Amino acid sequence: MKRLRSIGAFWYDFVVGDDWRVAVVVVAALALTALLVHAAGVNAWWLVPLCVFAALGWSLRRATAGTRP
Amino acid sequence: MSALPLILTVFVACAVEAVEALTIVLAAGLTREWRSTFQGMAVALAVLAVVVAALGPTITLLPLTALRLVVGALLAIFGLQWLRKAILRATGYKSLHDEASAYLREVTAAKAATAESRGRVHDWYAFTLSFKGVLLEGLEVVFIVITFGANQRDVGAAVIGAAAAVVVVAVTGVAVRAPLARVPENALKFSVGIMLTSFGIFWGAEGAGASWPGNDAALLVLVPVVALVSLGYTVLLRRPRAARPAAAPASEEVPSS
Numbered sequence: 001m002k003r004l005r006s007i008g009a010f011w012y013d014f015v016v017g018d019d020w021r022v023a024v025v026v027v028a029a030l031a032l033t034a035l036l037v038h039a040a041g042v043n044a045w046w047l048v049p050l051c052v053f054a055a056l057g058w059s060l061r062r063a064t065a066g067t068r069p
Numbered sequence: 070m071s072a073l074p075l076i077l078t079v080f081v082a083c084a085v086e087a088v089e090a091l092t093i094v095l096a097a098g099l100t101r102e103w104r105s106t107f108q109g110m111a112v113a114l115a116v117l118a119v120v121v122a123a124l125g126p127t128i129t130l131l132p133l134t135a136l137r138l139v140v141g142a143l144l145a146i147f148g149l150q151w152l153r154k155a156i157l158r159a160t161g162y163k164s165l166h167d168e169a170s171a172y173l174r175e176v177t178a179a180k181a182a183t184a185e186s187r188g189r190v191h192d193w194y195a196f197t198l199s200f201k202g203v204l205l206e207g208l209e210v211v212f213i214v215i216t217f218g219a220n221q222r223d224v225g226a227a228v229i230g231a232a233a234a235v236v237v238v239a240v241t242g243v244a245v246r247a248p249l250a251r252v253p254e255n256a257l258k259f260s261v262g263i264m265l266t267s268f269g270i271f272w273g274a275e276g277a278g279a280s281w282p283g284n285d286a287a288l289l290v291l292v293p294v295v296a297l298v299s300l301g302y303t304v305l306l307r308r309p310r311a312a313r314p315a316a317a318p319a320s321e322e323v324p325s326s
Binding site: 014015016017018019022023026027030031033034037038043044045047048049052053055056057059060063064 | 138141142143147149153156160162208209212274276278279281287291295299302
């Protein structure tokens with residue numbers, strides 16, 4: 001059990017890394033794009049880059065908030 | 070799309086990881102024993118080769134749309150990790166990865182460890198240090214090789230890029246017999262982060278069903294845009310620092326890796 005947990009922790013850290021919110025935003029952006037394309041007929045190619053840039057900015061802001069370099 | 074961007078991206082990403090693995094291998098070999106160090110390295114490389122050989126052909130059997138969606142998401146998340154770290158390091162919010170000090174840490178630990186023989190391995194510490202270092206750094210390369218290679222339906226080209234980087238770094242390391250501390254690691258990681266994120270966005274959106282204006286040519290715009298946005302964030306985070314010249318030295322957000 002302990003070994004399974006450490007393997008899970010390794011892969012989580014490997015793929016998701018320091019900020020899980022970035023992963024959530026990317027997955028949500030892709031899901032919303034699929035919804036817009038297939039359900040609403042909108043070619044929303046612009047949605048993923050916009051969300052990725054916003055997620056990066058948000059993550060950097062969280063990482064640097066209250067820290068004085 | 071030509072195989073050149075694929076080979077170059079994998080080459081640079083692999084070179085960065087190979088430099089970090091070389092530091093560990095040199096620390097184990099020069100401080101402990103070369104034979105056990107090479108045994109550890111060889112076993113790790115064999116494990117990585119088996120992973121590529123098993124997963125590469127299997128993943129290419131998936132339908133292209135599903136593959137692009139999953140791989141695009143993973144690459145975007147993975148690439149954003151690299152970019153985030155590179156930007157935090159470039160702006161002083163996270164300490165730069167220093168191969169010289171990493172080497173010294175490994176050497177100190179290696180000198181303090183006791184010698185133990187197991188089976189055909191004369192020095193178990195040197196073996197495990199080398200094995201873990203090569204395997205862990207190599208896993209990131211395997212991830213990039215498989216995702217890029219599978220999406221381009223050209224795992225072979227990705228393997229060529231990775232193998233070329235390992236050879237170049239290994240030959241340089243043998244020639245100088247010291248950690249490659251002068252390699253601009255953060256700049257390389259920044260570039261790889263841009264490429265991984267750009268390809269992740271491109272393939273992910275395609276996998277979700279969107280069509281890019283200009284098809285593959287959209288990447289020629291997307292990559293510079295991702296680079297500009299990342300540089301923009303770097304400049305924005307540097308500005309408050311420049312305005313506070315008397316501020317304390319850079320603090321580490323998380324331990325350097």
